[in-house]
Amino acid sequence: MTADILIQVLVSGLLIGLIYALVAVGLTLIFGVMDIVNFAHGEFLMLGMYASFWAFAIFAIDPIVALPLTALLLFAVGVIVYQTVIRRILKAPMLSQIFATFGLMILLRGLAQFFWKPDHRLIPHSLVSGNIALGSVQFGLPQFVAALGAVGVTGALWMFLHRTRLGTALEATAIDREAATLMGIDGQKMFALAWGIGAACAGLAGGLIATFFPIFPEVGSNFILIAFVVVVLGGFGSVTGAFLAGIIVGLIEVLGGFLIGPEYKTAIVLSLLLIVLLVRPRGLLGKA
Amino acid sequence: MRFAAAITEPTRTPDARAEIKSPTRRRTLKHMLAAAALLTTTALTGIGFGAAPAHAEDEIRIGVIYPLTGAAASTGVELKAAAELAAAIVNKEIPAPPGLVAGIGLPNLKGAKIKLIFGDHQGNPQVGATEAERLITSEKVVALTGAYFSNVTATASQVAERYGVPFLNGESSSASLTQRKFKWFFRTTPHDDLFVGNFFTFLGDMEKKTGDKLRNIALFNENTLWGNETTKLQVKLSEEQKFTIAEKILYPAKTTQMTSEVQRIKASAPAVIMQSSYLGDAILSMKTYKELGFLPKMLLANDAGFNDSEFLKTMGKDGEFVISREVWALDQAERNPLIKQVNDLMQKRSGVNFNGNSARAFTGIAVLADALDRAGSTKPDAIREALQKTDIPASGLIMPWKGVKFDASGQNELGTGIIVQVQGGQYVTVWPFDVATKPVVYPMPAWDGR
Numbered sequence: 001m002t003a004d005i006l007i008q009v010l011v012s013g014l015l016i017g018l019i020y021a022l023v024a025v026g027l028t029l030i031f032g033v034m035d036i037v038n039f040a041h042g043e044f045l046m047l048g049m050y051a052s053f054w055a056f057a058i059f060a061i062d063p064i065v066a067l068p069l070t071a072l073l074l075f076a077v078g079v080i081v082y083q084t085v086i087r088r089i090l091k092a093p094m095l096s097q098i099f100a101t102f103g104l105m106i107l108l109r110g111l112a113q114f115f116w117k118p119d120h121r122l123i124p125h126s127l128v129s130g131n132i133a134l135g136s137v138q139f140g141l142p143q144f145v146a147a148l149g150a151v152g153v154t155g156a157l158w159m160f161l162h163r164t165r166l167g168t169a170l171e172a173t174a175i176d177r178e179a180a181t182l183m184g185i186d187g188q189k190m191f192a193l194a195w196g197i198g199a200a201c202a203g204l205a206g207g208l209i210a211t212f213f214p215i216f217p218e219v220g221s222n223f224i225l226i227a228f229v230v231v232v233l234g235g236f237g238s239v240t241g242a243f244l245a246g247i248i249v250g251l252i253e254v255l256g257g258f259l260i261g262p263e264y265k266t267a268i269v270l271s272l273l274l275i276v277l278l279v280r281p282r283g284l285l286g287k288a
Numbered sequence: 289m290r291f292a293a294a295i296t297e298p299t300r301t302p303d304a305r306a307e308i309k310s311p312t313r314r315r316t317l318k319h320m321l322a323a324a325a326l327l328t329t330t331a332l333t334g335i336g337f338g339a340a341p342a343h344a345e346d347e348i349r350i351g352v353i354y355p356l357t358g359a360a361a362s363t364g365v366e367l368k369a370a371a372e373l374a375a376a377i378v379n380k381e382i383p384a385p386p387g388l389v390a391g392i393g394l395p396n397l398k399g400a401k402i403k404l405i406f407g408d409h410q411g412n413p414q415v416g417a418t419e420a421e422r423l424i425t426s427e428k429v430v431a432l433t434g435a436y437f438s439n440v441t442a443t444a445s446q447v448a449e450r451y452g453v454p455f456l457n458g459e460s461s462s463a464s465l466t467q468r469k470f471k472w473f474f475r476t477t478p479h480d481d482l483f484v485g486n487f488f489t490f491l492g493d494m495e496k497k498t499g500d501k502l503r504n505i506a507l508f509n510e511n512t513l514w515g516n517e518t519t520k521l522q523v524k525l526s527e528e529q530k531f532t533i534a535e536k537i538l539y540p541a542k543t544t545q546m547t548s549e550v551q552r553i554k555a556s557a558p559a560v561i562m563q564s565s566y567l568g569d570a571i572l573s574m575k576t577y578k579e580l581g582f583l584p585k586m587l588l589a590n591d592a593g594f595n596d597s598e599f600l601k602t603m604g605k606d607g608e609f610v611i612s613r614e615v616w617a618l619d620q621a622e623r624n625p626l627i628k629q630v631n632d633l634m635q636k637r638s639g640v641n642f643n644g645n646s647a648r649a650f651t652g653i654a655v656l657a658d659a660l661d662r663a664g665s666t667k668p669d670a671i672r673e674a675l676q677k678t679d680i681p682a683s684g685l686i687m688p689w690k691g692v693k694f695d696a697s698g699q700n701e702l703g704t705g706i707i708v709q710v711q712g713g714q715y716v717t718v719w720p721f722d723v724a725t726k727p728v729v730y731p732m733p734a735w736d737g738r
Contacts, residue, residue, distance in 0.1 A: 120567050138580055
């Protein structure tokens, strides 16, 4: 194996890892703020992809251009889901919460299949297409732009959480809900905001990968399992942790698949999950 | 009466004795259920048991079992239309193009007419068996044909075997169907093993044509039963025919990235990739080939995702030059005028073009009619004997085959698959060379050279 191939594999792993990170930050944010695992997160990604697809198919708007719209739309979806479903189960037992989001996942999938058919769709020509070659290392422009977008969005989210009043309020709610309420922070608003931002992150990830990934109602299931591994590895609730963990999982999956065999790549990623849970259950940067 | 018959039936034939060895209670129950279902269907069709209608001597009844309702109903309806067209031609209700095998009618049966009696298996093997039984016992058909789904063909032909009625299958491709040592089963279509084998013959032919060595292949198959079986067969054929397997990958079809797979294949630098993929992974792999700027000299796809009508629609230009296997292609009409003429008849009658399935269904009835005529009788033994002696030249068919001739297992040994390539947004026949309508674009043009 030459150095070229190794670098190429690492680059591919990094690019997909950044996408995993973006999918996972939304998931981890929601969990961090309100301790609810959102099983329908993959479906938010799916909705983001379809939003991009229809923007392209009906209005001929490129997915990259449509990103702000996709984010806004999914933000609204997140808030609506919170107001209609999640708000009612805040104090319910954990099992009810799990089944509520699980049911939501099945509902969204079913609706997508009903309205948009189970066909595979693709955006045939996006603004970003073609390849970039750096010496012997090649990568696709769509993948590169998607990874870049993932870095941008995660960075912006970090800035929001740490550098703005609203973000700090959200963080405060995540750390201690009651203390935050005593300080005059409206918990309900913060929860809705977390769902909005979480869904928007998944939607943005969907919009970014819509330039190169087939779009179909079940597409979320391909990503959600990996997103869970990333969240666990990064530490439940930690945005920075999810970002780092996404990159690590991407690298391990692609490199492991290449070195050991692609048939084992899912097994490799899932054994990582087991090892983390056994050795360091709070993940890389999780709250102890 | 009927219950008793259904339960004791299996003990009569040697074939069914094997079944008896297995736990019998559930089986008996199954038979009772089957008999009950039979009662219901028969009651619905309004035909009494004791009084099978007497048929005119000049009407030859053939049972045709297809999925006419259920998930595959749209295919079933096409198959039915094709079978009816074939029957109309045999019966000289519409003039046949000269040379077509069905066109001569049934002169040895004094111009008798065939009548198709349809059964609906709904995609269910149990129902298929019940329908076969109904057609044989109460509709008194002299032969059966169908059933499209391999698993239904398996059960329906088992019933025919038990009753000693010829079963001609036109469109099921599971290899095991003709490995059952049945006496009454005949199959005109080539089976799956042959399709995979064709790729190796094709590569040999391409080597001769281009002077290039194409012995270094990568196997790239999805990891469910289909991909695993295909891989096994490909490995066996590679060993037998001295091909080197540069890389063998069984990948999970449900995946977020295929870069590790493609990277491995790229590193092994094969001349040819043989790939079995469903639609989603077929698209993702093509995207990944492009992302990594990689293509082999030839990409041989094993039907499925690559032949899905969505594939070209979504891939557009990026799907060009993929080579895949097929059973039939409309562009064959350029080469064989019969295909165009018969397709025109189909268009006029049903408003649709033939496809691989309906063309094979049409051929099934034509071959059966040919045997009936040569038998000169409607006795099962005579029909079976005539089927065994079938020898139809390629010129009488609308298939890209070398003819129809059954081997001892009942498999048509002259059946061939064709290999198509995406050229200009269409699947065109490129192999066998003598039936090709366009030359192979070889090697596959690199991504940046398009």
